Amino acid sequence: MAEKIQMKVPLVEMDGDEMTRVIWQQIKDILLTPYIDLKTVYYDLGLKKRDETDDRITVEAAEATVKYGVAVKCATITPNAQRIKEYNLKQMWKSPNGTIRAILDGTVFRTPIIVKNIKPFVKTWERPITIARHAYGDVYKGVEMKITAKGRAELVFTGEDGRESREVVHDFAGPGIVMAMHNMDKSIKSFARSCFNYALDQKKDLWFAAKDTISKVYDHNFKDIFQDIYDREYNEKFSDAGIEYFYTLIDDAVARVIRSPGGFIWACKNYDGDVMSDMVATAFGSLAMMTSVLVSPDGHYEYEAAHGTVTRHYYQHLKGAETSTNPVATLFAWTGALRKRGELDGAGSLEQFACELEQAAVHTIEEGIMTKDLAVLAEGEKRMVNTRQFLEEVNARLGR
Structure with missing residues (x-):
């Protein structure tokens, strides 16, 4: 031997x-x-x-x-x-x-x-689609509360100096539910750099999708951090590698993904990545082939x-x-x-x-x-x- x-x-x-x-x-x-x-x-x-x-x-x-x-x-x-x-x-x-x-x-x-004798359920997909999933925060670290009576729910932040910032979540006319979730700039920056580095390693285009038109602070923060790091650290590297990065709304991304031939990396926030990775795995065939x-x-x-x-x-x-x-x-x-x-x-x-x-x-x-x-x-x-x-x-x- x-x-x-x-x-x-x-x-x-x-x-x-x-x-x-x-x-x-x-x-x-x-x-x-x-x-x-x-x-x-x-x-x-x-x-x-x-x-x-x-x-x-x-x-x-x-x-x-x-x-x-x-x-x-x-x-x-x-x-x-x-x-x-x-x-x-x-x-x-x-x-x-x-x-x-x-x-x-x-x-x-x-x-x-990918294997030749198992065809994707989405007939346009010719090359694999990689899902990049942020692995911190959002609903996975959400704090939830059941509202049992009429009243006001507020989001309160107390700084180290004792100052408070408040936002009214909702004035409840009766029973309901409420949830707060968070993320950290440090974690989002790590997510962005991991995605950019992996795209360069794989020589594949990178998409990032969120919903900043509705979530004008939370999702917009993700969008801004990605764009800032890309402009300062990765623009030239992506150009030299012949690949591109772009941001789009999550619903637009879903429509584009279904019509695409594949072959790119799709970066998603934590919950979006959880859902979309199962969708991509199933549409290509099996989680056991992922x-x-x-x-x-x-x-x-x-x-x-x-x-x-x-x-x-x-x-x-x-x-x-x-x-x-x-x-x-x-x-x-x-x-x-x-x-x-x-x-x-x-x-x-x-x-x-x-x-x-x-x-x-x-x-x-x-x-x-x-x-x-x-x-x-x-x-x-x-x-x-x-x-x-x-x-x-x-x-x-x-x-x-």
């Missing part, structure tokens, strides 16, 4: 939960360690280990990502009340992804994986699959049943991290291997061999296989 590809700097490896944890190990055994002298700094982010360490291990994994620059993460459980009982947890721990995003101050970029990378403005990268831990398949797996779980997004998390590691370290053979492994996975599906979820979507001749069989078919094509 040929000598294994060497790594100069390790990846930060974050293991996860349930079926994706099983697939994680299969990918390493079948497609990575036979070819690469794989070096990783390993963190077990499985729910039991997070509970044992009072979730300190998640923080340590994020801090290691800052140190080493590139991480790859398996899907993890964000516990609810049912999970607390199932795993006998000390408390309802926060989302690991939320913790990591906060420490890296990053933006999530999600891109569909890559996800968290990029910090300082140039740190954390790659993962865009989907969850596939709980239903895991329970079948525990009973000894065969499962046909799609491993492609998890595989592409590994290839994305390995390619970036190779790029940063000047390790061309590692970059090339990552690209060839992705091509082998795509060719396997295009030759009609796929897991159950894709068999429902794909055109032409197809043969449904289980997860391990799919990875072995990918390996056979990689060997060629």
